[in-house]
Amino acid sequence: MKKLLNSCLLTATLVLAIISAPQDSKSRAVLFKTCSCTASDGSCSVTITCQGGCEKSCNPGDNCWATCSGFFSDLALETNIEIVNGTSAQLTAKLGEISHRDVLFSPARKDDPKSDVIYNLGFQKAPLWNALEFLSDRGTVRFGGKDFESLRRLRKTLLADKRLNFAVNDTPVNTFVNDLAGLTGLNLRIASGSPMALVNVDLRDATLDEIITKVSEQTGTKIVESDE
Secondary structure: OHHHHHHHHHHHHHHHHHHHOOOOHHHHHHHOEEEEEEOOOOOOEEEEEEOOOEEEEEEOOOEEEEEEOOOHHHHHOEEEEEEOOEEHHHHHHHHHHHHOOOEEEEEOOOOOOOOOEEOOEEEEEEEHHHHHHHHHOOEEEEEOOEEHHHHHHHHHHHHOOOOEEEEEEEEEHHHHHHHHHHHHOOOEEEEEOOOOOEEEEEEEEEOHHHHHHHHHHHHOOEEEEOOO
16 A cells, blocks of 8 residues: 555656646747848838737838737727727727727827817727728727837838838738738638648748738638638
8 A cells, every 4th residue: 555655656756746847949939939120222221029929010211110910900800899978098998998909099189179179979880991091080099009100101012012021920811811801901811721820931022912822822711701
C-alpha cells in the first residue's frame, strides 16, 4: 500500500511539473506575432503585435497602417440608435457599447457651444461605418485607437481600384473577407472552399480586384460580391 501511495505521489509530481513548466520561445511566438512594414520613401512605418493574424500596408506619402485581423469587420456591425437632442458624447458611448472599442470624438469647432449638439439622430440596421462617418464630417474621430479619416482614405483607395502594397498573414480567409467587407462596404462572401484556410499574401502595387483574386488562389477559395 505504501509503495502504491509513493507511486501515485511521484506521478502527480511529474504531471504538476509538466503543467507548470514555462513555455519555450517557439510556443510564445505562435501566440503573439509582430507585423511591421516601412513605406518605400521612408515617410512612415508601422509595427503591431497580434495574438493571431494581421493585415498591413505601407505606401509612400505617409500612408501606413496595420491592424490585427478582425478589426475592420467591426465597421460593418449593425447599428440601431435613436438620439433626440443629444450630444456626440452620447453617440460615442453607444457606438462603444456596440463595437466594444474606444470611440473618441473632438468637435471641429470647440469654441462653438452648439457644435456638440445632435438633433433627432437615428440609425436603423445601418453599418457602424455610417455613424462614424457622421461624426467624422463634424470633427475628428478615433476608432479603436485609429484615425477614422485614414480608414476613409483607405476605403476610397480600394474602391477606386488604385494600387497599393497589401499584406495579410496567418488569417482565416473568412476573417479576411469579413474585414474587407467592413472596410470597403461591399457585400463579400466565400462561395466555395474552406473558410478556415489561412491567408498569407504579400502584394505590391495591387488593386482591390487583384487582392481578392490572389487571396482566392492562395487559399483555394472563391470570393464573390453578393447582390443580397
